Amino acid sequence: MAAAASIRDVVKRVRDGRDRRTVIDNVSFELERGDLVVLRGPSGAGKTTLLALVGAMLSPTSGEVFLDGEATSRLRESHRAHVRRHKVGFVFQDLQLIDAMSALENVLLPRIPDGVTATDARRAHTLLERFGVGALAATPARALSGGERQRVALARALIADAPLLILDEPTAHIDDARAASIAGELASLAREGRAILVATHDARIASHAAITRVLDLAGGVLAPQARGGDAPATPTPYAR
Ligand SMILES: Nc1ncnc2c1ncn2[C@@H]1O[C@H](COP(=O)(O)OP(=O)(O)OP(=O)(O)O)[C@@H](O)[C@H]1O
Ligand SMILES: [Mg+2]
Structure with missing residues (x-):
């Protein structure tokens, strides 16, 4: 099976x-199903830009991003958007929920271009239940608390059951209990066979036992990764 994402010699230059x-x-790395990878680095290091490149929301100046084996950088935008919808789920730092829409409608948004089916609606309900917000399915997003909004955004990122889940600073502005529960959720989502890439400064996430790798980015450059020797102190989900 192809890696969920393969990033090869990616360069991004901006005006x-x-x-x-x-x-x-010149960043390269692979994300395999089951990986729970943290992307760390100071403000301005390029984390959000790199996430956008990995998620095929931005084209590299050179290099290539493969999603589930498919090269994305030279696709027509319409085709790229299709690949993105099926191969990547994204939780944005500001969540990007539509306030006037219900929690359920927000979760189903990525399915609209392909046509929302009854299966999608069932899956959306199941995801909202899983994250403890099933009772809020009909509630407009504007009436949800910060933690509830976060759960809805996570459910939306999972609606297409994509092999790759990307999150940008998912624990900004939340308390320790909720940060621990997000880390736990990410660990089980990875165990189910997704690759997860999460940009965070948060030691509560970065030090979680289930993290399989930490990528350190500084000034747009990835620190050299140890080969095989960078296993976490505790066993990965696979090793159990
Ligand atoms: N389109 C663009 N045009 C000009 N500069 C850009 C563009 N995109 C990113 N940058 C610059 O690239 C650098 C990296 O930005 P990025 O948002 O990726 O950093 P970050 O690591 O996510 O930071 P933070 O932790 O503050 O979110 C910043 O200096 C930013 O201003
Ligand atoms: Mg950022």
Whole structure:
């Protein structure tokens, strides 16, 4: 089976006034199903940009991003959007829920381009139940608490059952209990056979026993990764 995501020699340059600035500099790594990988780095290191590249929301200047084996960088945008909807779930730092829509409608949003089926609706309900917000399915997003919104955004990211789940700072502004529960959720979602990439400064996530790898990004450059020797102190989900 192809890796959920394969990032090869990815460079991203952006225009900065009259100059061009390298934001992501020759980054390569793989995300396999079952991986729960943390992306760390100081503010401005390029974490959000790298997540957008991995999720095929942004095209690399050079290099290639393969999602479930498919090269994405030179696809027409309509095709790329299709690949993205089926191969990646994304939880944005600001969640990006639509306030006027119910929790359920928000979860079903990514299914609209392909047509929402009865199976999708059942799956959306199941996901909301799983994250403890099933009773809020009909509640408009604007009436939800921060933690409830986060759960709805996570359910939405899982609606297509994509092999890759990407989260940008999922524990910003939440308390320790909820951070621990998110870390636990991510661990079980990885165990089910997804690859998960989570950008975070949060030691409550980064030090979780189920993390399989930590990627350190600084100035757009990934720190060298140990080969085989960078296993966490505790067994990975596979090793149990
Ligand atoms: N389209 C763009 N045009 C100009 N500069 C950009 C663009 N995209 C990103 N940058 C710059 O690239 C750098 C990396 O930004 P990015 O948002 O990826 O960092 P980050 O690691 O997510 O930071 P934070 O922890 O604050 O969220 C920043 O200096 C940012 O200003
Ligand atoms: Mg960021």
